[in-house]
Amino acid sequence: xxxxxxxxxxxxxxxxxxxxxxxxxxxxxxxxxxxxxxxxxxxxxxxxxxxxxxxxxxxxxxxxxxxxxxxxxxxxxxxxxxxxxxxxxxxxxxxxxxxxxxxxxxxxxxxxxxxxxxx
Amino acid sequence: xxxxxxxxxxxxxxxxxxxxxxxxxxxxxxxxxxxxxxxxxxxxxxxxxxxxxxxxxxxxxxxxxxxxxxxxxxxxxxxxxxxxxxxxxxxxxxxxxxxxxxxxxxxxxxxxxxxxxxxxxxxxxxxxxxxxxxxxxxxxxxxxxxxxxxxxxxxxxxxxxxxxxxxxxxxxxxxxxxxxxxxxxxxxxxxxxxxxxxxxxxxxxxxxxxxxxxxxxxxxxxxxxxxxxxxxxxxxxxxxxxxxxxxxxxxxxxxxxxxxxxxxxxxxxxxxxxxxxxxxxxxxxxxxxxxxxxxxxxxxxxxxxxxxxxxxxxxxxxxxxxxxxxxxxxxxxxxxxxxxxxxxxxxxxxxxxxxxxxxxxxxxxxxxxxxxxxxxxxxxxxxxxxxxxxxxxxxxxxxxxxxxxxxxxxxxxxxxxxxxxxxxxxxxxxxxxxxxxxxxxxxxxxxxxxxxxxxxxxxxxxxxxxxxxxxxxxxxxxxxxxxxxxxxxxxxxxxxxxxxxxxxxxxxxxxxxxxxxxxxxxxxxxxxxxxxxxxxxxxxxxxxxxxxxxxxxxxxxxxxxxxxxxxxxxxxxxxxxxxxxxxxxxxxxxxxxxxxxxxxxxxxxxxxxxxxxxxxxxxxxxxxxxxxxxxxxxxxxxxxxxxxxxxxxxxxxxxxxxxxxxxxxxxxxxxxxxxxxxxx
Numbered sequence: 001x002x003x004x005x006x007x008x009x010x011x012x013x014x015x016x017x018x019x020x021x022x023x024x025x026x027x028x029x030x031x032x033x034x035x036x037x038x039x040x041x042x043x044x045x046x047x048x049x050x051x052x053x054x055x056x057x058x059x060x061x062x063x064x065x066x067x068x069x070x071x072x073x074x075x076x077x078x079x080x081x082x083x084x085x086x087x088x089x090x091x092x093x094x095x096x097x098x099x100x101x102x103x104x105x106x107x108x109x110x111x112x113x114x115x116x117x118x119x
Numbered sequence: 120x121x122x123x124x125x126x127x128x129x130x131x132x133x134x135x136x137x138x139x140x141x142x143x144x145x146x147x148x149x150x151x152x153x154x155x156x157x158x159x160x161x162x163x164x165x166x167x168x169x170x171x172x173x174x175x176x177x178x179x180x181x182x183x184x185x186x187x188x189x190x191x192x193x194x195x196x197x198x199x200x201x202x203x204x205x206x207x208x209x210x211x212x213x214x215x216x217x218x219x220x221x222x223x224x225x226x227x228x229x230x231x232x233x234x235x236x237x238x239x240x241x242x243x244x245x246x247x248x249x250x251x252x253x254x255x256x257x258x259x260x261x262x263x264x265x266x267x268x269x270x271x272x273x274x275x276x277x278x279x280x281x282x283x284x285x286x287x288x289x290x291x292x293x294x295x296x297x298x299x300x301x302x303x304x305x306x307x308x309x310x311x312x313x314x315x316x317x318x319x320x321x322x323x324x325x326x327x328x329x330x331x332x333x334x335x336x337x338x339x340x341x342x343x344x345x346x347x348x349x350x351x352x353x354x355x356x357x358x359x360x361x362x363x364x365x366x367x368x369x370x371x372x373x374x375x376x377x378x379x380x381x382x383x384x385x386x387x388x389x390x391x392x393x394x395x396x397x398x399x400x401x402x403x404x405x406x407x408x409x410x411x412x413x414x415x416x417x418x419x420x421x422x423x424x425x426x427x428x429x430x431x432x433x434x435x436x437x438x439x440x441x442x443x444x445x446x447x448x449x450x451x452x453x454x455x456x457x458x459x460x461x462x463x464x465x466x467x468x469x470x471x472x473x474x475x476x477x478x479x480x481x482x483x484x485x486x487x488x489x490x491x492x493x494x495x496x497x498x499x500x501x502x503x504x505x506x507x508x509x510x511x512x513x514x515x516x517x518x519x520x521x522x523x524x525x526x527x528x529x530x531x532x533x534x535x536x537x538x539x540x541x542x543x544x545x546x547x548x549x550x551x552x553x554x555x556x557x558x559x560x561x562x563x564x565x566x567x568x569x570x571x572x573x574x575x576x577x578x579x580x581x582x583x584x585x586x587x588x589x590x591x592x593x594x595x596x597x598x599x600x601x602x603x604x605x606x607x608x609x610x611x612x613x614x615x616x617x618x619x620x621x622x623x624x625x626x627x628x629x630x631x632x633x634x635x636x637x638x639x640x641x642x643x644x645x646x647x648x649x650x651x652x653x654x655x656x657x658x659x660x661x662x663x664x665x666x667x668x669x670x671x672x673x674x675x676x677x678x679x680x681x682x683x684x685x686x687x688x689x690x691x692x693x694x695x696x697x698x699x700x701x702x703x704x705x706x707x708x709x710x711x712x713x714x715x716x717x718x719x720x721x722x723x724x725x726x727x728x729x730x731x732x733x734x735x736x737x738x739x740x741x742x743x744x745x746x747x748x749x750x751x752x753x754x755x756x757x758x759x760x761x762x763x764x765x766x767x768x769x770x771x772x773x774x775x776x777x778x779x780x781x782x783x784x785x786x787x788x789x790x791x792x793x794x795x796x797x798x799x
Binding site for chain 2: 016017019020021022026029030033034037038039054056057060061064065067068069070
């Protein structure tokens with residue numbers, strides 16, 4: 001699988017990331033790094049631990065990382081989630097659907113990246 | 120060669136972002152041309168800035184971060200002045216205008232929004248660096264130029280005024296004194312009032328101008344100027360022209376009327392012999408018709424004349440001179456200025472003592488630079504940076520030699536920076552964030568000790584910033600007595616704000632131990648290891664003073680026929696007997712009891728009792744009376760009860776001694792209790 005095919009499978013913006021980061025080698029290097037990024041785990045842990053502030057930061061960081069790599073689906077859902085969490089002390093009813101979407105996109109995205117890594 | 124001077128060393132960029140991927144993405148884009156430092160949040164960034172402010176060329180800063188976010192970081196950079204030396208580019212996915220505005224307000228130079236585009240990132244970094252470098256270069260040029268000009272001005276003025284003084288037969292010190300007095304009076308005056316059209320930034324100019332006050336003496340014939348005796352009326356009239364003549368000289372300088380130095384010097388020259396009551400010369404101006412700078416120099420001139428030796432008089436003491444002026448013996452002055460004189464009276468003498476001619480020029484230049492910095496027009500010049508670097512090197516060198524743990528504590532953000540040697544010694548990093556929570560504040564120091572130290576530092580004032588305390592520290596698992604000597608640091612604000620502290624930790628454990636051992640040795644009898652009489656007396660007196668019930672007895676005894684043991688078996692044997700008795704005593708008393716050898720074969724025991732005294736006395740008597748080798752040990756004991764002594768040791772001892780005498784009188788080998796004054 002090429003990086004381009006991986007991006008297409010994820011529904012992410014290959015042209016966009018290549019335009020900014022310039023080389024496929026670099027895109028791949030950072031794409032694989034996403035698997036080791038701790039923000040997702042931190043997000044889940046913070047929500048379970050009831051720490052809204054930390055959860056916001058984690059979602060925000062995920063959003064930033066995805067944006068840099070043009071990982072559009074997770075960027076959008078993480079973006080929506082961080083708006084839900086922004087300046088909140090407690091979790092509201094709108095958390096669940098936004099979180100579910102992030103979980104779904106994250107699972108899908110990492111599955112594809114892992115497939116790329118294993119080749 | 121320093122990094123700044125060499126072109127081929129890569130500039131350092133500090134990337135502050137909580138996401139490792141984002142940091143390395145930026146680093147990847149920039150690392151071919153720059154050296155990259157990374158920090159995970161603002162606190163780490165501050166620690167790096169604190170140590171390497173001079174080396175960092177640019178900073179990329181994220182907003183949303185744990186521990187210390189981007190805005191807090193910018194606030195800290197403003198507070199510490201780092202924002203002036205390091206351009207910051209904000210990076211964030213946040214595009215809310217309020218965020219952007221706030222960032223610019225806090226001194227951010229540019230903004231890069233996510234997603235990162237390699238070309239944009241590189242371009243922005245380069246642009247910001249170039250702009251900043253240009254600005255620095257300009258500032259630097261201006262600073263150096265102004266310094267050159269100031270130096271030149273001052274030199275010319277010094278030459279000029281020295282010519283006058285030389286001719287006048289005075290030492291060059293007069294001009295220096297006038298300068299210092301003028302400055303002190305002006306500073307004090309500005310604290311009191313703003314009614315005069317003069318500000319602290321004018322002070323250097325006024326001081327320079329003050330040096331020219333007697334320039335008009337150049338036209339006075341030397342025969343009058345240096346006449347040893349009193350001047351005739353005619354001569355005095357000529358002498359008096361020097362003020363107007365001086366002003367004329369200055370006025371004659373073409374095209375320079377608008378220069379502040381000349382304008383002020385003119386006022387000083389012409390009117391420094393005017394009097395507040397209108398009885399001065401040359402114009403008879405009165406009160407505040409006399410320009411304030413001339414009033415100040417007039418007062419300075421009088422004070423210096425009084426305290427200096429002249430051909431016609433001795434030097435008066437500082438106190439005498441101040442009193443004479445305040446009492447109106449030397450003319451009338453502006454009451455406000457007299458207030459100023461009273462205010463600075465205490466420091467004046469000291470200032471003069473510290474004065475040395477060489478020190479002055481250097482100080483002037485530093486003052487000028489300081490003035491400009493305060494004005495905010497200019498940043499630190501390259502020259503001052505080199506001075507700073509030099510100081511830092513010196514500091515590090517001495518810090519390494521001294522084998523002391525030196526530290527620097529800053530309050531916001533709270534961190535502690537150890538000297539290199541100290542960090543190695545404690546096996547800790549040099550920079551410790553939130554030291555109250557770190558091992559430094561919880562293990563090396565006992566937590567409450569550390570809190571106490573910090574509280575104590577914060578409780579000091581900028582006038583008395585020193586503090587000194589001894590703590591038992593845990594140094595790599597070993598308890599060590601250590602002395603902490605520190606001074607608090609304060610901002611330049613009015614009132615000054617506590618910003619942190621510097622200090623050192625000196626290991627005094629071995630000294631303390633030695634001291635304790637010496638004290639121990641001084642208190643004990645070297646032969647038997649028992650206390651000596653002096654130490655026993657001190658301890659017993661303490662108990663007598665403090666104890667409620669006074670249920671104690673004092674036993675005083677000596678060995679019967681001890682002289683025989685010495686005479687028959689020799690002194691070495693005698694010593695053995697004494698040691699044997701001491702051992703027996705140690706064994707037959709408890710820890711709280713006090714046993715001592717008073718000297719020779721005399722001993723004492725001080726012990727508490729519960730109900731009765733006699734059984735205890737009897738037991739000790741029984742134990743002491745025993746055989747040591749060939750010698751039959753027997754003792755005579757006198758006993759006194761503490762209740763009857765009125766808490767006074769000497770009385771108690773005297774009573775026990777009386778009882779001992781009684782025991783001896785009864786034929787020795789027995790004990791007696793004190794029962795009131797014995798009859799002869």
